[in-house]
Amino acid sequence: MAFNLHTSYTTRYSIRRSSPEVKAQRESRLSWDQIVSALQNHEHLLGRAICQGKDILRCLIRKRPFCPIDTSNALVWLNTPANLLPPSRPVIHGLPPEILGRIFAFIVHSDCLDKRYQYREEVWVNFVSSGTSPTTPVVLGHVCRAWRTFVHNTPFLWATIFVHSPLPRHVDIVSFWLARTADCPLDLRFEQFLFPDPASLAIIELFIVQAHRWRKIAFIINLEEPFDKLRPGSTPLLEEFRIRLPKWDRARVARVIDTLHASPVLHTINWGKSIAGQIPPSTPWRQLRELSLHNLELSETLLAAFPQCSNLLTLRLYGMRNGLAGQNTCVAIPSVERLVCDQPYMHIFNAFTLPSLVDLKLGGLQRRIGAFETPEAQIAPLISMIERSACTVQALEVEAWALPILYHDTLSHLTILHAADILSSYPSNFRLEDLISETGGRHSLLPALQHLFLDRYEGRDGVLATVAWSRRRTLRTLHVGVDAEQHPRDVITLGWLRKDGMTVEVGEPLSRSRMISFARPQTDAEDVSMSTLRFPDFDTIWT
Structure with missing residues (x-):
């Protein structure tokens, strides 16, 4: 951030030097040489302050996109001495x-x-x-x-x-x-x-x-x-x-x-x-709109109660054990729009038909393959549930074990993807490169994707930048947790996309x-x- 404050001052002063009053005032003013020297010696601090000010202004504009800041009179106000500014009441004090x-x-x-x-x-x-x-x-x-x-x-x-x-x-x-x-x-x-x-x-x-x-x-x-x-x-x-x-x-x-x-x-x-x-x-089953179950048996008695949940919108299942004893029992809950499941257990997906499902969250802190031999076999019951339900999943939050589901046609309408881990040290048979648009702006994978959230990303530098740039016309939001020092090309490209209007947030990888x-x-x-x-x-x- 190189500039010469001293030159700027002398140029502006020379315009007024013909005025006797200005000459008289010059003698009573502070020494600008000392001030300019101090600013130049602390140029990095001044630069940081200016950058922070720009961030605050950008935040204000983003918070109120339909009420942009009026800058038409900015030059007039900046050139008006502080003692001549009319007193004004803070806007917030005038709010209802x-x-x-x-x-x-x-x-x-x-x-x-x-x-x-x-x-x-x-x-x-x-x-x-x-x-x-x-x-x-x-x-x-x-x-x-x-x-x-x-x-x-x-x-x-x-x-x-x-x-x-x-x-x-x-x-x-x-x-x-x-x-x-x-x-x-x-x-x-x-x-x-x-x-x-x-x-x-x-x-x-x-x-x-x-x-x-x-x-x-x-x-x-x-x-x-x-x-x-x-x-x-x-x-x-x-x-x-x-x-x-x-x-x-x-x-x-x-x-x-x-x-x-x-x-x-x-x-x-x-x-x-x-x-x-x-x-x-x-x-009170008939009153419920949201239900969370922890460490219970998924038994016939429990499944028999779900048809009473005519208003249930969100169902969360944590650590559910299989109590069906090999029986093929499946219950339909027509109203459920969001399913949260922390374990990829076959008996959970085989037990439900959810025709209104639009939001799916699949957790699990560890990769629990169990009896499954491949990730594809692990997600097969989940795909069967989606196909059986004939639902349109629009939002998906997954960890690494379920990422292969993205290649299935059942998610062609997905608009929101929240992936918890895409790590080079954690193979999941999913490559971020496959999200790159083809020639002509077509998307071979997740064609309707508009919002992408990556809590932790450790891929090769440049891949994320290529994906985001190829989808710049359709991708509206991109939040990523990434090590900026390891991904300089990605960070620079995302910065340009932010200037072009995409909502981009780059932060530290989440623990x-x-x-x-x-x-x-x-x-x-x-x-x-x-x-x-x-x-x-x-x-x-x-x-």
């Missing part, structure tokens, strides 16, 4: 309260965050927050008096509370937050791992008192006694729950689950590992690790800190 509340909710609530935030490595210590967001209503209230007044009088900003391994001082914080929620429905998440734990006991009792306002809850907890106060009808507003009660008495677990099932508006259930392999008889926890004793005997190092998938804590 409804819009300002939406903006603040976007900032503090976890479900409004960019998904990339959930894939960053983070150290979670003892805290109370609004979810996974680092910003809370308290932080917003510290900006200025107007924001503090607005935040303290907007209950729904406080109604999402995430408590992780609380300390004694957090009891008053949670009590303060609950007092600010007024009568708003509550979204609560509580994770407690230590026992005995007086702070967690006090906070859970505060939550139990507000059970009539629960809308969404996610509890990992060892404390049982406070929940004895719940009765069927205690949670009339409950729409969604995720629980993990690993050390509870079975009778108590059954009572709590029956209480939660009694909600007339319940539509999302995740029992975690709390039901010990037995499906609760009180399950395959999930979670590491450790306890840290504090100086105070009662202050025991539980720290958790977390990685991409929050849902693994429920498996």
Whole structure:
């Protein structure tokens, strides 16, 4: 970044040197030679500041593509002395309260965050927050008096509370937050791992008192006694729950689950590992829109319940064992649009017909070939399910073991592909080169692809660039985790595609690790800190 600030100044000054007033002012001004010299000595810092400013401007334009920044008067404003600029009220202070509340909710609530935030490595210590967001209503209230007044009088900003391994001082914080929620429905998440734990006991009792306002809850907890106060009808507003009660008495677990099932508006259930392999008889099958099953037997009894799920849209299956004893049982669920499965087990795909399926996620942290001899044989039951269902899969998230499915004609309508691993050290019979367009812009593989996400890519440098460039007319989004030093050609080409309008994000490769926890004793005997190092998938804590 080479330029001469001194030359620029002297040229501009020479235009005005005929004015006596300017000559008088020159004597009272600072020495520009020293300023220019200092800037030249710190040229790399100035260059970094300018680049960061450009990134901020690009972000603003991307966030508001239909409201571009008006730069028609930019030159006039830049040449107007600062003391002559008319005072103006910040635009955000003139927004209607409804819009300002939406903006603040976007900032503090976890479900409004960019998904990339959930894939960053983070150290979670003892805290109370609004979810996974680092910003809370308290932080917003510290900006200025107007924001503090607005935040303290907007209950729904406080109604999402995430408590992780609380300390004694957090009891008053949670009590303060609950007092600010007024009568708003509550979204609560509580994770407690230590026992005995007086702070967690006090906070859970505060939550139990507000059970009539629960809308969404996610509890990992060892404390049982406070929940004895719940009765069927205690949670009339409950729409969604995720629980993990690993050390509870079975009778108590059954009572709590029956209480939660009694909600007339319940539509999302995740029992975690709390039901010990037995499906609760009180399950409201007809109400369900989302169901997650963990470590259960895929038996005839369970399959017989699925036809009652006339409104089920999302089905998640984790660690499902085969309980069909070789019987060829297949059940159709016409309403399911999304299937999440963490293991490539034949009995899962053979058991379902899903005619409305459009979104498929296939996990599995390891390559579990089992009795299959080849990757093609491994995915054969999955292909059979898609063909039998006559469905149109438009979004696919896979790990390396299932990548060969991309060559099958059943995915010709795929528009979104999220591949977790394309590694040179992990053979999967899939080559990224096969996505390169043929002559004339035709695509021999995945012709409808518009959005490509690669969490980790370690192929040969230049291949990704060739694929993206050949599809530049149809590919709208490309997010890739790649080592920039090992792929300079790819990074440069993706930069040009970003300038041409494609949404391109290049980041560090994501770790395959999930979670590491450790306890840290504090100086105070009662202050025991539980720290958790977390990685991409929050849902693994429920498996």
